[in-house]
Amino acid sequence: MTWETLRAHATRLRQQHLSELFAQDAQRFEQLHRHVGPLLFDFSKQRLDGEALQLLARLADERDLGGWIERLFAGEEVNGTERRAAMHWALRAPADGSIPEPREGLYAEVEEQLQKMRELINKLHSGQWRGVTGEVVTDVVNIGVGGSDLGPLMVCRALEECDVTTALNVHFVSSMDGSQLAYLLRELRPHTTLFVISSKSFTTVDTLYNANTARSWLREALGREQSVVDCHFLGISADVQRMTDWGIHEDHQLRLWDWVGGRFSVWSAIGFPVALSIGMPAFRDFLAGGHFMDTHFRTAPWLENVPVLMALTGVWNTNMLGINAHAILPYDARLKYLPSYLEQLEMESNGKSVTRDGEPVEGSTSPVIWGEVGPNAQHAFYQLLHQGTQVVTCDFIVSAMRYHEATPVTTTLEGQHELALANCLAQSRLLAFGEAALPQGEQMPFYKRYKGNQPSSTLMLDELTPFALGVLLAAYEHKVFTQAVMWQINPFDQWGVELGKKIALETLSLIHQQPDANDLSAQLLADRNRSLRDSMDASTTGLIDFIQQQRRGF
Numbered sequence: 001m002t003w004e005t006l007r008a009h010a011t012r013l014r015q016q017h018l019s020e021l022f023a024q025d026a027q028r029f030e031q032l033h034r035h036v037g038p039l040l041f042d043f044s045k046q047r048l049d050g051e052a053l054q055l056l057a058r059l060a061d062e063r064d065l066g067g068w069i070e071r072l073f074a075g076e077e078v079n080g081t082e083r084r085a086a087m088h089w090a091l092r093a094p095a096d097g098s099i100p101e102p103r104e105g106l107y108a109e110v111e112e113q114l115q116k117m118r119e120l121i122n123k124l125h126s127g128q129w130r131g132v133t134g135e136v137v138t139d140v141v142n143i144g145v146g147g148s149d150l151g152p153l154m155v156c157r158a159l160e161e162c163d164v165t166t167a168l169n170v171h172f173v174s175s176m177d178g179s180q181l182a183y184l185l186r187e188l189r190p191h192t193t194l195f196v197i198s199s200k201s202f203t204t205v206d207t208l209y210n211a212n213t214a215r216s217w218l219r220e221a222l223g224r225e226q227s228v229v230d231c232h233f234l235g236i237s238a239d240v241q242r243m244t245d246w247g248i249h250e251d252h253q254l255r256l257w258d259w260v261g262g263r264f265s266v267w268s269a270i271g272f273p274v275a276l277s278i279g280m281p282a283f284r285d286f287l288a289g290g291h292f293m294d295t296h297f298r299t300a301p302w303l304e305n306v307p308v309l310m311a312l313t314g315v316w317n318t319n320m321l322g323i324n325a326h327a328i329l330p331y332d333a334r335l336k337y338l339p340s341y342l343e344q345l346e347m348e349s350n351g352k353s354v355t356r357d358g359e360p361v362e363g364s365t366s367p368v369i370w371g372e373v374g375p376n377a378q379h380a381f382y383q384l385l386h387q388g389t390q391v392v393t394c395d396f397i398v399s400a401m402r403y404h405e406a407t408p409v410t411t412t413l414e415g416q417h418e419l420a421l422a423n424c425l426a427q428s429r430l431l432a433f434g435e436a437a438l439p440q441g442e443q444m445p446f447y448k449r450y451k452g453n454q455p456s457s458t459l460m461l462d463e464l465t466p467f468a469l470g471v472l473l474a475a476y477e478h479k480v481f482t483q484a485v486m487w488q489i490n491p492f493d494q495w496g497v498e499l500g501k502k503i504a505l506e507t508l509s510l511i512h513q514q515p516d517a518n519d520l521s522a523q524l525l526a527d528r529n530r531s532l533r534d535s536m537d538a539s540t541t542g543l544i545d546f547i548q549q550q551r552r553g554f
């Protein structure tokens with residue numbers, strides 16, 4: 001019912017340009033921005049009005065958002081298909097009872113891992129962690145993919161200015177084709193390198209292949225003794241047994257739990273590279289920022305609640321205005337990896353077409369999300385945003401202050417920050433108002449015309465600190481959860497990525513074409529591959545044939 005009323009309201013509102021909405025209401029910014037902690041959320045450049053917001057809030061009630069938030073924070077099985085809770089919030093909850101423990105001992109388990117992290121990090125910072133030949137570890141390589149890479153990589157880069165390590169370099173390797181690793185191994189010395197194998201499941205082939213290559217590289221240089229693996233590997237996983245089976249020493253294992261989703265795991269031991277780079281106290285500030293947003297999300301009324309408003313404006317854009325593309329545009333190169341992080345968070349969570357009950361969803365769910373550092377994107381795809389045929393919504397992300405540290409070039413750097421701020425504001429303004437942003441009466445030839453009316457939100461932090469980043473990321477997490485409630489889908493599973501992995505393994509046996517270690521005889525292998533081939537389409541077999549021809553001639 002409210003859904004239909006919203007659609008009818010959207011049809012009326014669609015006739016109005018953003019410049020008209022602003023002209024009608026001098027208080028529009030006052031009414032359509034919220035400021036919580038270090039985050040200002042300006043959604044006045046969204047194509048909605050007070051009535052739309054009221055209706056969206058009513059829809060949130062109809063979809064039982066309040067009940068779902070309670071279930072989330074009570075540790076209930078909100079992830080139905082995997083029969084799991086989703087308690088990433090517990091990783092950042094203080095043990096002071098501000099959020100009651102869903103079960104006794106939960107916070108103590110979390111704290112135990114934080115303490116173990118602290119000890120391992122102290123050993124690395126103080127130079128006590130030695131390689132097998134007694135040399136001090138100087139390089140730490142995080143091997144992981146998806147949530148075990150994107151979160152730590154993004155936060156490490158975002159908070160690089162808080163880096164407390166002087167004698168340690170932190171690297172990231174994710175791609176299964178081995179190119180990142182091959183490049184790094186040319187630069188690194190085995191004697192002084194520690195690999196962190198980061199995989200919630202410890203079954204992800206991308207990570208295990210990279211880990212095996214790293215182990216072979218170490219063994220070739222340092223010998224085959226178990227002590228080589230003991231000294232040069234640290235494991236992070238929810239599957240302790242698999243870490244042990246792979247050979248990771250018990251003292252060098254950190255754990256998380258099945259109730260932490262991969263894309264929500266940067267707050268757990270998966271955040272080890274972050275804590276290593278910025279130090280444990282700053283990592284705790286990051287957690288505190290996440291908790292600050294949890295409290296806000298649990299307690300603020302819908303129309304004062306930043307993640308809920310982020311979600312509702314998204315639902316409005318997607319379902320009522322029919323906009324299916326959303327750009328993430330940080331005006332701060334420290335947030336270079338935020339777009340890829342949010343691509344996983346949003347699209348892997350809410351890229352679903354079936355409700356929790358197995359029914360087709362009512363309309364569209366997650367839009368296509370992509371992004372880039374805003375100022376660089378201006379020189380790449382803003383042409384499409386300004387003059388193309390697609391309607392695209394944007395999140396502009398920027399911090400008001402930067403460059404406090406006095407350095408010889410502080411003044412010029414401050415000037416660069418002002419330039420970035422000016423561009424951020426100018427672009428969202430031009431996208432919203434088009435030519436109406438120009439001085440009255442200026443006439444443009446057709447190729448210089450800007451139609452505007454592209455909706456955007458601006459998320460402005462006071463400055464990019466560990467705490468503020470925690471606030472921002474938790475806001476996006478809860479936005480995703482709220483949207484899932486509105487769309488009646490489960491945001492915490494990702495079955496859509498499973499089948500491809502299985503088919504890839506079958507395809508590998510056709511490309512590899514050699515008896516494996518479990519020793520299938522040549523005849524059995526040929527028979528199996530023939531029947532596999534017969535089950536495949538002509539394109540795939542044609543491409544495999546081409547690969548084989550090329551390799552034979554090599």
Ligand SMILES: O=P(O)(O)OC[C@H]1O[C@H](O)[C@H](O)[C@@H](O)[C@@H]1O
Nearest residue numbers: 146147148199200201204262497
């Ligand atoms: O941490 P892992 O178990 O290795 O998983 C790494 C990634 O792989 C999977 O394919 C999932 O789609 C991701 O959600 C996950 O973050």
